[in-house]
Amino acid sequence: MALIDGALAGDRDAFAQLMHRYAGAVYGLAYRMLGSPQDAEDASQEIFLRVYTHLARFDRARKFSTWLLSIASNYCVDRLRRQRLNWLTLDDVAFTVPSLERGPEGGAIQHEQHAAVRRALQALPEGYRLVTVLRYWHDLSYQEIAQTTGLTESTIKTRLHRARNMMAERLHQDEGDLCEPDATTS
């Protein structure tokens, strides 16, 4: 709260410290949602700008992390929807060819494993992807996800259930394993 008060008073160092504290969470969410390091960087900068702009409206009865992630979530979902509506030019197609460079996941074997999870995540509809990322990468409770997204807990559980099945199936396909769906399906 002291950092928030400092930022509201115009202390840029205080806001920078806030950003340092939450940069990992914001970048991680953007990366999982948007699927590319470059998009995640651009999104993170825009999200922090929005956080700064609306800092005066932060309700101190809420957790700052939940409020921050709700801004980040809304931005990422909006960005994905705009991307779907944009007509692609040839230049755009050229730049959307998947890069062969490693993402920020690290070494060779881990890179391929993380890439498989990234592909499975990217195959989810954005609404399912969001609740999945918030639950399993940010470890939010159903209530916190509800506060972040504005969805009901019932909707969250339904989306998580379907997302788990979809991702499990996709990961098994990637492994070349045609085993039966796991016990999460019925």
Next chain:
Amino acid sequence: MRTGRNNVIDEEPSDTQFRQLLGRYGEPHPPSLPPDLVTRSMRQIPDVLPADLLGRARIARAIALIIAVAAVAAALAGAWALRDPRLAAGVMAGGDGTAGRALLTLQLAAKPILGAVSSLGLALLCVGVAAAIGSAAIVRRVERATQGA
């Protein structure tokens, strides 16, 4: 999937199994932060207090709303003129007394405007509808940007 009483989905086993599946893939694994992300982000932060920035955002939203309302009014005026140009003039007809004379004065002053509205009926309707849709989109975008804040 196990179900408990009243067909409530029992989430915990599925949740645990999925975490185990992710664990086999080394997830969750935080991506490496670009080293200068915060520095670059700070360069985009304007040297204005957050409260002042919020005030500007509110003004922008108010202007967008005013444009939307004006556009809807223009669209309705265009539709009205299309239906019957004389109706507009008829409404403005005044009676005796101060109020009537005031209304008559307004009617005379509005006549050129009403004439223009009548002749531009369809065009005004189209422009008004397009402006209303555009303004609604802007207002919606501003609302989404502040959602959660």
